[in-house]
Amino acid sequence: xEKKHIYMLVASLVIVIFSLIINSGAxxxxxxxxxxxxxxxxxxxxxxxxxxxxxxxxxEIESLLFSLQAAIxxxxxxxxxxxxxxxxxxxxxxGKNIV
Amino acid sequence: xxxxxxxxxxxxxxxFGFSMHIMEGFLPxxxxxxxxxxxxxxxxxxxxxxxxxxxxxxxxxxLLAFVAAFAFVLSAMKIPSVTGSCSHPTGVGLxxxxxxxxxxxxxxxxxxxxxxxxxxxxxxxxxxxxVFSMAIVGPLVSYFVYKLLMKTGKRTLAVFLAAFLxxxxxxxxxxxxxxxxxxxxxxxxxxxxxxxxxxxxxxxxPLAIIEGFLTVVVLDxxxxxxxxxxxxxxx
Numbered sequence: 001x002e003k004k005h006i007y008m009l010v011a012s013l014v015i016v017i018f019s020l021i022i023n024s025g026a027x028x029x030x031x032x033x034x035x036x037x038x039x040x041x042x043x044x045x046x047x048x049x050x051x052x053x054x055x056x057x058x059x060e061i062e063s064l065l066f067s068l069q070a071a072i073x074x075x076x077x078x079x080x081x082x083x084x085x086x087x088x089x090x091x092x093x094x095g096k097n098i099v
Numbered sequence: 100x101x102x103x104x105x106x107x108x109x110x111x112x113x114x115f116g117f118s119m120h121i122m123e124g125f126l127p128x129x130x131x132x133x134x135x136x137x138x139x140x141x142x143x144x145x146x147x148x149x150x151x152x153x154x155x156x157x158x159x160x161x162l163l164a165f166v167a168a169f170a171f172v173l174s175a176m177k178i179p180s181v182t183g184s185c186s187h188p189t190g191v192g193l194x195x196x197x198x199x200x201x202x203x204x205x206x207x208x209x210x211x212x213x214x215x216x217x218x219x220x221x222x223x224x225x226x227x228x229x230v231f232s233m234a235i236v237g238p239l240v241s242y243f244v245y246k247l248l249m250k251t252g253k254r255t256l257a258v259f260l261a262a263f264l265x266x267x268x269x270x271x272x273x274x275x276x277x278x279x280x281x282x283x284x285x286x287x288x289x290x291x292x293x294x295x296x297x298x299x300x301x302x303x304x305p306l307a308i309i310e311g312f313l314t315v316v317v318l319d320x321x322x323x324x325x326x327x328x329x330x331x332x333x334x
Binding site: 005016033036052085 | 122125161162164168169176177178180181182183185186213215216219223224255284291295299302305308312315316319325
């Protein structure tokens with residue numbers, strides 16, 4: 001990992017922490033919830049004509065599914081980098097074995 | 100009377116719809132259909148593009164799974180923003196740079212379908228519109244920004260701005276879609292557009308910067324071990 005990359009990751013963290021600090025009293029709800037409010041201001045008569053087929057029964061179940069989504073994705077990402085790294089290692093090692 | 104209406108709305112609107120996509124049932128049927136029809140050609144083309152990738156270079160199957168996983172992870176991360184609300188990156192810029200834009204239309208649609216069915220985020224009726232913003236406009240912007248900026252030869256800058264703008268324009272598109280469906284009664288559509296932009300796009304700016312950084316880091320890591328990858332869909 002280059003220095004540039006470390007700066008970028010640190011900067012990302014700083015952006016998140018900065019957001020939490022300057023707006024420490026805020027709810028940090030989803031942006032779409034705010035959009036719903038605007039929609040109900042613009043058009044008070046509108047009601048959704050279709051509702052989700054299934055909704056997670058609670059916030060806990062919802063965060064379970066979200067973390068599963070992230071975990072499965074992270075697993076694949078880690079697996080891929082593992083393969084790449086392993087391949088390179090084998091290449092280097094086989095060079096050593098000859099000598 | 101108005102109070103009663105608001106009260107009814109509060110109960111009608113699902114209390115937790117925290118997805119950053121357009122919520123289920125929140126586009127009138129004509130709009131929902133329109134965005135579906137507009138998205139289908141891109142999706143179909145993407146299916147052929149993926150088939151071509153797998154046929155010509157079966158080794159890239161793993162990389163394809165990787166870019167899908169990247170979009171999966173990033174769109175699961177709800178990150179606080181300066182506006183005091185949360186939103187998430189899209190993660191489609193990376194795949195668009197590596198495999199071209201329509202490949203990400205298919206992968207992005209899968210992510211959106213998963214969130215609509217299992218998390219009640221986004222929706223089946225609004226899937227066409229959400230695919231259009233996140234999996235068509237986003238990747239197209241990323242792809243062309245990358246192509247254009249690579250002419251300067253600065254890859255880091257090209258990748259960063261590609262991912263940043265692709266992410267941001269996704270939410271500009273969402274704002275436009277909502278404004279089309281909900282024009283302000285006295286000030287018109289552009290007034291609504293400005294209002295939705297104020298929510299989605301402003302929240303998204305810091306997250307788009309983060310997405311830009313992450314995309315640069317991850318793409319550089321892939322290239323470090325895998326020099327033979329041709330970026331920009333050039334094979």
